[in-house]
Amino acid sequence: MQKIKHFFQNRNLSTTKNRKRVGVIVLFLTVLVFLLFITRFSYIVLTGKVAGNSLAEKTKELYEVHEILEAKRGAIFDKDGNVLVEDSSAFSLYAILDENYTDLEGKKLYVQEKDWDAIATIFEKHVGIDKETTLKQLKPSVNDEGEPITTVEFGTNGKNLTFETKRTIQQELDKQKISGIYFREEKKRSYQVGNFASYFIGYTQADDKENEQGVMGIEEAYNDQLSGKNGSRSYEKNSSLGDVKPGTVKETKKVDGNDIYTTLDSNLQFYLEELMDEVMNNYQPELMTATLMEAKTGNILATSQRPSFELDTKNGVEAPNFRWSNLLLEEAYEPGSTMKSMMIASALEEKKFDENEQFTSGSIKVDDTTINDWNNGVGEGNMTFRQGLAWSSNVGMVTLQERMPELWQEYLTKFGFGQSTNLGLSGEATGEIQNKTTVDRAMTSYGQGISVTHLQMLQAYTAIANGGNMIKPNIISKIVSSTGEETTVEPEVVGTPISSETANKVLEYMKDVTTDEKYGKGREYAMDGLNVSAKTGTAEFFENGSYQKQDYLHSVVTITPTENPKYIFYMTLKKPVLNGTSANDIISGVANKLVKRAMVSNE
Secondary structure, three states: HHHHHHHHHHHOOOOOHHHHHHHHHHHHHHHHHHHHHHHHHHHHHHHOOOOOOEHHHHHHHHHEEEEEEEOOOOOOOOEOOOOOEEEEEEEEEEEEEEOOOOOEEEEEEOOOOHHHHHHHHHHHHHHHHHHHHHHHHHHHEEOOOEOOEEEEEOOOHHHOHHHHHHHHHHHHHHHHHOOOOOEEEEEEEEEOOOOOOHHHHOOOEEEOOOOEEOOHHHHHHHHHHHEEEEEEEEEEEEEOOEEOOOOOOEEOEEEEEEEEEEEOOOOHHHHHHHHHHHHHHHHHOEEEEEEEOOOOOEEEEEEEOOOOOOOOOOOOOOOOOOOOOOHHHHOOOOOHHHHHHHHHHHHOOOOOOOOOOEEEEEEEEEOOEEEOOOOOOOOOOOOEHHHHHHHHHHHHHHHHHOOOHHHHHHHHOOOOOOOOOOOOOOOOOOOOOOOOOOHHHHOOOOOOOOOHHHHHHHHHHHHHHOOOOEEOOOOOEEEEEEOEEEEEEOEEEEEEOHHHHHHHHHHHHHHHHOOOOOOOOHHHHHHHEOOOOOEEEEEOOEOOOOOOOOOOEEEEEEEEEOOOEEEEEEEEEEEOOOOOOOOHHHHHHHHHHHHHHHHHHHO
């Protein structure tokens, strides 16, 4: 201790002096910190930045409000302006179970146990939620972290409720003074109920940014036009009052989506769906397609397929035989004898036969292959080529094809086969023409060895129905912008493969299919008071490595009336369970009824 004291005395380090030195150091540091503060403060005042961030911008962010002005997706209508698809409000049920959820006066705003049974009864009555499910949801429980669940929903049946359903439930809740049940409003895309040209209309679903995107059909193909463009609004709030600061409002107006008017006739479409349901239930075909088209315009009035799904509920997509593809434009198949009308038309146009000339039906040899008529090569004796079309002779068509082998290939292209119709919907197939061998080329004359789409066949037959002018199929009649500007889609002639004289002759030949007592193989399509031109088809299809000999693709094209065509109807039926009924009886039950209704509605 003495040594330490002696050390400080020798260095003149008394306690008083030491305190003075510490005081000087503290004062110096205080001044230094103050100077640093003044320097920093001056920098902030002069530059308006802290750590590279603008204080003005941060203040602006604090008091600036940004809003998205959401564009309304356009609606889809039928040809008469009836709504098929539109945006609407939907409501979802939810319940608050948190007992702390009260108002300022202590009123209970949560679900109380005494009301559980009443709530379950109301839900079961109006939205079909069974009581057990509701009671289970209302019973207090905890999540995986052991925390009480304070808000619950009620499954699929508790969602997508209409305003009317919401109002009815709310009225009953209010009447019984039940609290704690609430509705969350959401935007909903509302569709026509049930099957209704489902693959052509399509539907939407939300992407990862919760924006609606078209998935198939018109909803997908015209997604950009239907979507419109969102707008925005921003403004600053006064920090003291919280109201809008004058002169700060900036707005970019939203542009609502365009409305799409289709060519569909709702009455005919509903009727077609009903008729196809009957066929599906009674004969269980693997696939079925049907379309009614205006002959002069190419406008599709009604169209559908089976299997299908319900637009409003998506019921059907889980079925084991469901297909996502639009069979009417994505599925290419061998059409069979409906191709013979084009063979006859081409041969007439090129004057390759005399109308009184006869050929021998039964069978014909092409290279090392024998091609038979449909009755196992027995034939029906000698007949004219006109009679050969009515009787659907393969031999007659091959005979004509052999007289114009290269020209026939050109006519297939002229009639639009092997190329898209450019309807405008995604995924359209082009089909394929087999022409590598003499036999391949011969087979195409009667609709084998060539794959086509439903739309291609319809388009080809418009040439026969319109004096040689081939009309592009169409599903859109007009597009109307949010400002009312209309863009009308006019009929489009896409080719003239045959002359008017040839077209009229083919119509007369096809009328024999429904009227000729001996040769007509489609007399089921005759209608009282109307002349009907028709061509039936029974095609073998390639499956599991070979052509099927027991199951067929049955089809028909009808043009009504013969003398002044108004409607073209085309239907295909793959592998129906006939049970003694003919395919013509089944298909005519759809074709004749639908065409008759169209004729009546057009009067």
